[in-house]
Amino acid sequence: MLSNRLSSITPSYTISISSKVSEMKLRGIDVINLSIGEPDFNVPNKAKNFGIESLNKNLTKYDMVPGLKILREEICNKLSKENNCIYSPDEIVISSGAKNCITNTLLALLNENDDVLLPKPYWVSYPEMIKLVNANPILIDTKEDNNFKLTKYDLEKYITPKSKLLILNNPSNPTGSVYSKEELIHIVDFCTKNNIYILADEIYEKICFNNKFISVASLNEDAKNITITINGFSKFAAMTGLRLGYSASNKTIAKAISTIQGHLVSHPSLTTQYIGYSALKECSEDINEMVASYKKRRDLICDKLNNIPYINYIYPNGAFYVFINLEKIKEKFNYKKSFSIDFCNEFLNRYHVAVVPGIAFGMDNYIRISFACKEETFLNGLDQLNNFILDLKNSFSKNL
Numbered sequence: 164m165l166s167n168r169l170s171s172i173t174p175s176y177t178i179s180i181s182s183k184v185s186e187m188k189l190r191g192i193d194v195i196n197l198s199i200g201e202p203d204f205n206v207p208n209k210a211k212n213f214g215i216e217s218l219n220k221n222l223t224k225y226d227m228v229p230g231l232k233i234l235r236e237e238i239c240n241k242l243s244k245e246n247n248c249i250y251s252p253d254e255i256v257i258s259s260g261a262k263n264c265i266t267n268t269l270l271a272l273l274n275e276n277d278d279v280l281l282p283k284p285y286w287v288s289y290p291e292m293i294k295l296v297n298a299n300p301i302l303i304d305t306k307e308d309n310n311f312k313l314t315k316y317d318l319e320k321y322i323t324p325k326s327k328l329l330i331l332n333n334p335s336n337p338t339g340s341v342y343s344k345e346e347l348i349h350i351v352d353f354c355t356k357n358n359i360y361i362l363a364d365e366i367y368e369k370i371c372f373n374n375k376f377i378s379v380a381s382l383n384e385d386a387k388n389i390t391i392t393i394n395g396f397s398k399f400a401a402m403t404g405l406r407l408g409y410s411a412s413n414k415t416i417a418k419a420i421s422t423i424q425g426h427l428v429s430h431p432s433l434t435t436q437y438i439g440y441s442a443l444k445e446c447s448e449d450i451n452e453m454v455a456s457y458k459k460r461r462d463l464i465c466d467k468l469n470n471i472p473y474i475n476y477i478y479p480n481g482a483f484y485v486f487i488n489l490e491k492i493k494e495k496f497n498y499k500k501s502f503s504i505d506f507c508n509e510f511l512n513r514y515h516v517a518v519v520p521g522i523a524f525g526m527d528n529y530i531r532i533s534f535a536c537k538e539e540t541f542l543n544g545l546d547q548l549n550n551f552i553l554d555l556k557n558s559f560s561k562n563l
């Protein structure tokens with residue numbers, strides 16, 4: 164028999180889409196995949212070479228649990244220079260990807276039945292991670308006319324006596340919304356007054372187009388004390404498969420995270436850490452180029468979406484996704500169980516385009532498309548979305 168904790172866990176929607184896409188490709192079908200949350204760029208060459216050199220020097224033995232000292236020092240430099248946050252290396256723990264940092268943090272902070280405040284729409288893995296550590300996700304409704312950004316009024320409505328942690332993802336996956344300094348200050352004030360920690364997942368921080376990115380921990384000393392900042396190398400340095408991320412928190416929490424990591428994984432791959440060190444220290448030009456491409460793509464994709472009827476979308480100021488509202492189509496769509504799943508299945512089966520159903524992010528009237536792919540790919544995918552919607556419109560008129 165498997166453990167009870169698995170009974171409430173939903174298998175990943177994104178993984179099930181990927182397997183469907185692979186299966187269609189095996190059948191020779193040319194699928195346009197706009198479901199992927201992974202950069203289509205490669206790891207910068209300098210960074211790769213630094214990793215190769217480390218291997219040639221046989222830097223392959225066990226090392227420090229919270230991560231290589233030089234990498235933690237470099238992360239502190241980065242946090243100070245780019246985010247105006249002063250941390251010491253013993254407040255940083257490097258892990259195998261941001262996912263690993265988040266689960267370590269949840270294990271370090273939460274007791275059974277603690278409540279975790281989670282604004283909707285949320286990144287797919289948060290609720291499942293919370294349930295895996297036997298805590299409860301408290302899902303918070305946010306407002307579309309505020310680009311689904313959390314406010315202290317939303318928090319006031321949902322706080323419980325057992326609320327211990329808020330998860331705040333900025334820039335957001337799936338909406339691409341980015342918080343202003345004022346918006347963050349209100350949230351931090353609420354959390355300090357109510358003794359709630361903030362897990363600030365800032366993994367898309369560098370992919371930020373319009374506003375200057377503000378780190379939660381940079382706001383004031385209180386903010387820094389209650390915040391566990393999570394970041395990773397998957398998105399900004401295109402290092403998804405290499406698995407590298409880090410958390411920055413106060414010393415007590417960092418020590419707890421490190422103790423947990425010591426027993427579970429020791430530390431992430433040393434080669435990956437050397438690659439990450441060089442990516443942070445020496446590859447800002449490559450990174451700026453990638454961000455400039457995402458911005459160009461964001462502009463193109465929004466121009467195209469503006470011409471597709473019956474949809475609205477959240478204008479993304481960061482990350483590489485667009486969250487599209489299909490409410491107007493839902494009224495007419497003949498769906499059985501979940502609108503967004505049925506819509507996405509039909510889109511994939513008939514038009515060969517893969518996108519993620521909004522239900523994966525807790526919002527069934529939506530779909531998420533990714534522009535972490537070539538222009539031609541997402542432009543073709545949007546042509547197909549337009550065709551699908553026009554076909555539906557024709558069938559609406561027949562039903563009138």
Ligand SMILES: Cc1ncc(COP(=O)(O)O)c(C=O)c1O
Pocket residue numbers: 200259260261262263286332336364366395396397403407408
């Ligand atoms: C908001 C958010 N946090 C964390 C992660 C996990 O990143 P990593 O590859 O570093 O584990 C992702 C990946 O898609 C993400 O979108």
